[in-house]
Amino acid sequence: MGAIVKHSQIDAQYTDPAKLAARQSLWQYLSGPSLPARVVDLVPPGATVADVGCGNGVYLDQLRRRGGNPTVVGFDRSAGMARAASRHGPTAVADAQALPLRDRSVDVVLCLHMLYHVADIALALRELRRVLRPGGLALIATNGAGHTAELKAVMHDAARWVAGTGVDPDWDLRRFDTDTARAMLSEVFDDVAVVPAGGAGAVTDPAIVIDYLKSWPPSVVGVEEGPMWTEVLHEASRTVLAHFAQSPTFTVTSTATILKARVPAMPAVPATPAAPAKPQPANRPAPPGTVPTG
Numbered sequence: 206m207g208a209i210v211k212h213s214q215i216d217a218q219y220t221d222p223a224k225l226a227a228r229q230s231l232w233q234y235l236s237g238p239s240l241p242a243r244v245v246d247l248v249p250p251g252a253t254v255a256d257v258g259c260g261n262g263v264y265l266d267q268l269r270r271r272g273g274n275p276t277v278v279g280f281d282r283s284a285g286m287a288r289a290a291s292r293h294g295p296t297a298v299a300d301a302q303a304l305p306l307r308d309r310s311v312d313v314v315l316c317l318h319m320l321y322h323v324a325d326i327a328l329a330l331r332e333l334r335r336v337l338r339p340g341g342l343a344l345i346a347t348n349g350a351g352h353t354a355e356l357k358a359v360m361h362d363a364a365r366w367v368a369g370t371g372v373d374p375d376w377d378l379r380r381f382d383t384d385t386a387r388a389m390l391s392e393v394f395d396d397v398a399v400v401p402a403g404g405a406g407a408v409t410d411p412a413i414v415i416d417y418l419k420s421w422p423p424s425v426v427g428v429e430e431g432p433m434w435t436e437v438l439h440e441a442s443r444t445v446l447a448h449f450a451q452s453p454t455f456t457v458t459s460t461a462t463i464l465k466a467r468v469p470a471m472p473a474v475p476a477t478p479a480a481p482a483k484p485q486p487a488n489r490p491a492p493p494g495t496v497p498t499g
């Protein structure tokens with residue numbers, strides 16, 4: 206079953222923001238505060254923030270909307286994404302594994318739903334730590350088991366019917382799900398906490414469900430871009446429309462989590478201890494030319 210998404214395919218996913226926007230549209234149906242609102246709530250006001258893998262800039266936008274004139278910069282490997290995000294703040298094309306930032310120069314780094322795409326995740330985590338000031342905070346988002354299970358089930362049945370393949374339910378989780386993320390972050394940071402941020406969304410618009418499925422790479426069903434993939438998508442769309450003929454909503458589960466990782470604050474500089482007194486030999490002879498007193 207196709208599950209390995211190559212880096213050239215990841216770049217193809219993000220040359221322009223349309224596919225990411227299709228996925229973001231679906232998560233607007235989640236009940237409760239949005240993920241960007243939850244993340245930004247964890248950013249101390251006045252912090253200097255770098256959003257690494259900023260995509261089309263929804264987090265930069267959310268930070269700006271909160272007010273307080275925050276100092277933010279977005280980085281993305283895709284020029285199309287960096288350009289799209291630049292309407293919400295300054296951005297640059299850069300790779301998470303080699304950030305164009307000085308050591309200890311920011312208070313908060315955001316790395317939201319992007320580290321699973323990075324070739325060397327451990328290297329990227331060390332970069333995040335390098336650029337954080339003492340006491341700084343990394344906010345990382347990823348997903349746990351069961352994420353989009355309902356969509357994967359639709360796609361699996363379509364792929365089995367059309368192409369004789371299927372969908373690995375963990376295709377998007379193998380490299381960096383919540384458990385792996387916690388373990389990897391603990392290697393680099395001192396204090397790691399996991400905040401659940403998922404839920405269920407009752408989507409009322411079939412086009413939003415179908416567009417989400419179309420945003421996936423064809424490799425998830427083990428085929429190439431072309432007639433077979435078109436046919437799988439057609440079959441999956443038919444299933445979604447049949448569902449909506451019976452029900453006003455299609456429920457999709459998110460198992461998103463936010464991981465909070467801290468760099469320890471600089472330890473207080475200890476007062477310089479007084480130099481120990483030189484031991485004086487009891488019967489030290491007076492240096493030549495001096496007259497002993499007392």
Ligand SMILES: C[S@@+](CC[C@H](N)C(=O)[O-])C[C@H]1O[C@@H](n2cnc3c(N)ncnc32)[C@H](O)[C@@H]1O
Nearest residue numbers: 219258259260281282283286300301317319322
């Ligand atoms: C799923 S999108 C998430 C975007 C944004 N953080 C959000 O949550 O809305 C992943 C983003 O990471 C970017 N990306 C992938 N690999 C990267 C890397 N090595 N360095 C920087 N950005 C990368 C992609 O171009 C894409 O914009």
